[in-house]
Amino acid sequence: MRAVEPWVVAPLEAFLHESQAKLCLLMTTAGQVIAQHGFVRAVDVMGVAALGAGIVASTGELARTLSWPPFGMVVHQGPQQAHLLASFDTPRGRWIALVVFGTDTSLGLVQLFLEQLVQDLAAAAPAAPAPQPVLAADFERELNSSLRTLFGS
Amino acid sequence: MSESKFETALDLVTRVPGVRGAMLVSAADGVVVAEALMDEMKGNAVAALAASLAGRLRRAVEGAGRGAPRFVQLTGSEGTLLAAPWGEEVLLVAVADRSVNAGLARLEMFRALEILA
Numbered sequence: 001m002r003a004v005e006p007w008v009v010a011p012l013e014a015f016l017h018e019s020q021a022k023l024c025l026l027m028t029t030a031g032q033v034i035a036q037h038g039f040v041r042a043v044d045v046m047g048v049a050a051l052g053a054g055i056v057a058s059t060g061e062l063a064r065t066l067s068w069p070p071f072g073m074v075v076h077q078g079p080q081q082a083h084l085l086a087s088f089d090t091p092r093g094r095w096i097a098l099v100v101f102g103t104d105t106s107l108g109l110v111q112l113f114l115e116q117l118v119q120d121l122a123a124a125a126p127a128a129p130a131p132q133p134v135l136a137a138d139f140e141r142e143l144n145s146s147l148r149t150l151f152g153s
Numbered sequence: 154m155s156e157s158k159f160e161t162a163l164d165l166v167t168r169v170p171g172v173r174g175a176m177l178v179s180a181a182d183g184v185v186v187a188e189a190l191m192d193e194m195k196g197n198a199v200a201a202l203a204a205s206l207a208g209r210l211r212r213a214v215e216g217a218g219r220g221a222p223r224f225v226q227l228t229g230s231e232g233t234l235l236a237a238p239w240g241e242e243v244l245l246v247a248v249a250d251r252s253v254n255a256g257l258a259r260l261e262m263f264r265a266l267e268i269l270a
Contacts, residue, residue: 077182103181105205106183106184106201106204107182107184108179108182108184108197108200108201108204108205109201109202111197111201112183112201112202
């Protein structure tokens with residue numbers, strides 16, 4: 001498991017242990033990856049993060065069109081594995097969790113421990129740093145640092 | 154399956170003194186299908202954990218060559234959790250306090266399963 005934000009590690013490890021999820025991606029609603037577990041290739045994470053954020057955005061728009069409250073969760077269930085997409089508020093803004101799980105756990109357990117993860121993240125989040133001006137050089141350095149953290153390359 | 158059939162079956166179980174709630178749970182997903190619970194009870198948590206427990210017990214009992222379990226009773230210091238599978242897909246779960254007559258609850262759970270059948 002790899003995380004850009006160190007305070008995410010303990011809550012996410014507890015979630016992975018309890019839920020028995022195979023893959024997990026935490027990202028912002030813009031698709032910026034916060035932490036990942038189980039992905040091997042950077043290109044997979046980038047693609048999945050972009051698709052996950054896109055699905056949450058499009059289902060949110062669907063709900064808005066139908067005058068429904070936003071969907072809290074989207075689940076695609078297959079015979080051998082399923083994936084769950086959930087968006088939730090954190091002290092650092094709205095995040096998305098994408099969880100892939102197999103038949104050795106259940107949707108109910110993943111939902112249950114995801115609720116716990118949301119609470120644990122809220123409790124573990126340090127005070128947000130004061131906003132800094134975004135410079136091109138800083139942006140590139142931080143991007144490269146995040147990629148090294150997430151994929152170790 | 155009509156809504157009233159679920160309600161009738163769950164009502165049969167919750168009428169037993171000491172039973173604090175009953176629910177039908179999707180065995181594979183651990184998700185609530187129908188419930189009759191006291192307000193403070195976390196139905197989704199009970200459903201997820203009870204289905205996981207029942208699934209593991211099923212594998213253990215079948216592994217021991219004793220067929221599929223027909224009834225599960227888990228007694229804790231503060232109460233009892235009862236579960237009876239309805240086929241392979243649904244589980245009838247009851248949560249009771251210490252004062253419950255577990256034999257009577259078990260009987261009513263089997264009657265409830267007959268209503269659902």
